[in-house]
Amino acid sequence: MSAGTLVAAILTFMVWSYLLGDNPAFRIAEHLLVGTAIGFAVLVAWFNVVQPALFGAAAPQSPVLAAVPLVLCLLLMAKVRPAWSAIGNIPVAFLLGVGAALAVGGALFGTLWPQVSATAGLSLDPADYGDPQPVLASTFFWQNLAILVGTIGTFFYFAFNIQPQGPLGGFREAFTRFWSGIGRWVIMITLGALFANTLLSRIALLIGRVQWLLDAFWPAG
Amino acid sequence: MISRTVATVVAMSVGLLVLADFFVNSDSINALGLYLVRIASIVAAFTLVLGMVNVLTVHLGKIYSRDKGWPYSWVLLGALFFTLGMGFLTGGPGSAWMQQVFEVVLFPLEATLFSLLAFFSIVAAYRAFRVKSLETGLFVTFGVIVLLGQVPIGARLWDQLPVIKDWVLEVPALAGARGILLGVALGTAATGLRVLLGIDRPYVD
Numbered sequence: 001m002s003a004g005t006l007v008a009a010i011l012t013f014m015v016w017s018y019l020l021g022d023n024p025a026f027r028i029a030e031h032l033l034v035g036t037a038i039g040f041a042v043l044v045a046w047f048n049v050v051q052p053a054l055f056g057a058a059a060p061q062s063p064v065l066a067a068v069p070l071v072l073c074l075l076l077m078a079k080v081r082p083a084w085s086a087i088g089n090i091p092v093a094f095l096l097g098v099g100a101a102l103a104v105g106g107a108l109f110g111t112l113w114p115q116v117s118a119t120a121g122l123s124l125d126p127a128d129y130g131d132p133q134p135v136l137a138s139t140f141f142w143q144n145l146a147i148l149v150g151t152i153g154t155f156f157y158f159a160f161n162i163q164p165q166g167p168l169g170g171f172r173e174a175f176t177r178f179w180s181g182i183g184r185w186v187i188m189i190t191l192g193a194l195f196a197n198t199l200l201s202r203i204a205l206l207i208g209r210v211q212w213l214l215d216a217f218w219p220a221g
Numbered sequence: 222m223i224s225r226t227v228a229t230v231v232a233m234s235v236g237l238l239v240l241a242d243f244f245v246n247s248d249s250i251n252a253l254g255l256y257l258v259r260i261a262s263i264v265a266a267f268t269l270v271l272g273m274v275n276v277l278t279v280h281l282g283k284i285y286s287r288d289k290g291w292p293y294s295w296v297l298l299g300a301l302f303f304t305l306g307m308g309f310l311t312g313g314p315g316s317a318w319m320q321q322v323f324e325v326v327l328f329p330l331e332a333t334l335f336s337l338l339a340f341f342s343i344v345a346a347y348r349a350f351r352v353k354s355l356e357t358g359l360f361v362t363f364g365v366i367v368l369l370g371q372v373p374i375g376a377r378l379w380d381q382l383p384v385i386k387d388w389v390l391e392v393p394a395l396a397g398a399r400g401i402l403l404g405v406a407l408g409t410a411a412t413g414l415r416v417l418l419g420i421d422r423p424y425v426d
Binding site: 004007008009011012015016018019027028029030031032033034035036037038039040041042043044045046047048049050053054060065068069072073076077079080085086087089090091092093094095096097098099100101102103104105106107108109111112115116118119143146147148149150151152153154155157158183184185186187188189190191192193194195196197198199200202203205206208209 | 231233242258260263266293298300303329331346357362367372389393397398412
């Protein structure tokens with residue numbers, strides 16, 4: 001067994017020791033993880049993003065274009081001192097401006113459009129799936145109808161919670177309440193399924209660590 | 222005041238230019254959008270360095286003032302400087318030495334920490350799986366179906382359980398996830414537009 005395996009095994013037990021309560025071994029492992037993870041993240045950011053983009057082959061040819069990110073990084077350093085913090089707002093505003101634009105574009109073209117298309121594109125005609133049965137006897141019809149109703153209901157639960165006023169206000173409220181009620185049920189089913197999947201993935205990780213320890217200390221054969 | 226105005230102008234102009242890149246098919250706009258996103262990725266990566274400086278300041282302060290748990294700050298700083306030093310001396314995170322650090326320290330710690338969540342998830346499941354209303358009944362029933370449908374013992378108990386589990390994931394769970402995604406996307410777009418139009422200015426102190 002290598003020294004690396006032994007260290008990894010000791011660290012594994014140090015983390016698991018938390019099951020007995022908060023203790024110094026877990027605290028050491030926790031701080032070791034934070035220190036190493038920050039160091040690793042900074043190295044990746046520096047060697048894979050900052051260095052190639054500012055000084056490497058990926059840097060723009062024009063000195064003016066190359067200077068812009070450098071200036072923004074220098075301005076960002078002003079955030080370290082509270083008295084100069086206002087100057088650091090400019091690169092933060094730059095980041096949030098780009099981030100907001102990417103978020104809007106991503107939400108519209110990456111989520112909203114594909115999800116709406118997928119829901120609207122659901123065919124309720126069994127013939128489209130090669131199913132020779134009549135509509136009401138087809139599984140495809142009922143499944144797609146359930147997806148359609150569930151999606152609309154969930155959407156209503158989140159999006160339409162304003163108390164309707166004026167003529168037909170009572171009818172609109174009843175209509176909204178009906179759909180959001182369906183949405184609440186569908187959300188609970190979804191959350192139940194998601195919780196079960198999360199629980200299983202964590203158990204799979206636990207089994208993976210135990211299996212690694214068994215392989216390291218008692219290799220098969 | 223001036224810095225507020227400058228920051229707002231920067232956020233709005235840069236954001237609207239990047240947003241225009243999504244809608245306008247022009248070579249110059251596309252190149253400008255790509256350039257702005259690249260700069261943003263450099264600045265975002267640089268914020269990690271500032272984050273590290275902040276962690277250093279906090280933990281050095283803890284050591285200096287002998288706050289509760291200060292000896293652990295030495296462990297954190299030691300691990301941080303060791304990783305950084307090793308990375309810069311051996312040529313970056315892709316070097317063989319850094320891969321060793323990843324395999325021996327980082328991966329076991331992260332994987333074990335997440336595996337620890339299995340115990341807490343089970344405790345959470347015990348608390349959550351108490352039926353008090355129709356909604357919690359649905360949550361529990363479908364949670365148990367998906368849970369048992371994915372493990373071999375589920376199929377042993379009832380051979381239709383994996384089939385029902387597949388149906389749950391493909392029909393109601395898909396519909397719910399789709400509705401939630403639509404809601405989240407609308408919320409994201411609305412929040413992003415408020416920043417781009419200068420209604421919300423989270424970048425101003």
